Amino acid sequence: MHSLSPDRIDAPTVIDWLRDPDAVTVIDVRSPAEYETAHIAGSYNVPLNLLGDHAAQLAARLDRKVVLVCQSGTRAAEAQRRLTGVGAANLHVLGGGVPAYAAAGGEVIRGAARWSLERQVRLVAGSLVVAGVAAGLRVPRATLVAGGVGAGLTLSALTDTCTMGRILAALPHNRGPRERSVAEVIDQLPEGRRAA
Template sequence: MTTSAPDRLDVTALFQRLTGGGQVSIVDVRTPAEYETTHIDGAVNVPLTVIESHAPQVAARLDGDVVLMCQSGTRAEQARRRLTAAGAGGLRVLDGGVEQYAVTGGDIVRGRARWSLERQVRLVAGGLVLAGLAAGLRAPKARWLAAGIGAGLTFSALSDTCTMGRILSALPYNRGPRDHTPAEIIDRLPAITA
């Protein structure tokens, strides 16, 4: 098994574990819309926003070998930290996303195509910077918008968080076909048997 760190797992190792009959639970922390677009077959969608607000309840349902995944690993790592602090153990973050897993030959489920949250953040941030610079041609103080976005992106990288992503994830576009309550989402996780 190849891993880059004890709390990380690469897509090849995940594929080998799943095809080798290993018991692995995959928790996809992306938005419901991203999950609907494409996800690893058998993965359970528990958005990061639910984990942030209900970490103890989610952690209580996780047992055994659990792999957290998202588009790039950032949200999955945030979820791992939050769930570990709430008492969950043995959590790993998948290095590589759904598309990388598909390259290894893994089964993925494709649905309605939507933009990933990271792509939406790049569009909004870039659009706001361009708008600030364009408006700055007439009103120089409008360039502060571009500076503010740049500062926000810098803070986002340094803190490994994304406030803009959190705001965008609440938009109707990023919800699935039906918005589930946190209790419904948590109930989809396998119950721990004693």
């Protein structure tokens, strides 16, 4: 077993655990659109934005080993904090996310190509900085836009959250084919088996 830390694991470990799919539940906390683009075979999509208000309901369904997944590990770690806060245990974050799992040879289901939320954040933040600097050549105060974006990115790093990502996740392009209700999201999860 190649473990990064007790709660952060690497892709080969997840691949090994999934040899017995009844012993582990893989929860992908990315947006439905990101999940539709590429996801680990057998995983369940529980978007991080739904997890916030319904963590206790979700935790009640998690009675086995759980691997939390996103694009890089940041949102999965946030999901882990929220679920641990309501008493969930046996939670593990996949370091490197879905790309690391695919690179390790894990089975990934691919759908319609879309940009990841992290990539969209980089595009929007970079565009705002460039626009602020360019506008600042004519109106010096416009450089405050670039400073504001920089301050936002710094705060995002310090708090390990991403407000811009949450805003972008709410856009129709990032929601996937249709918005699912909380009940539908939770009801899709397996129940009744104990963690290994």
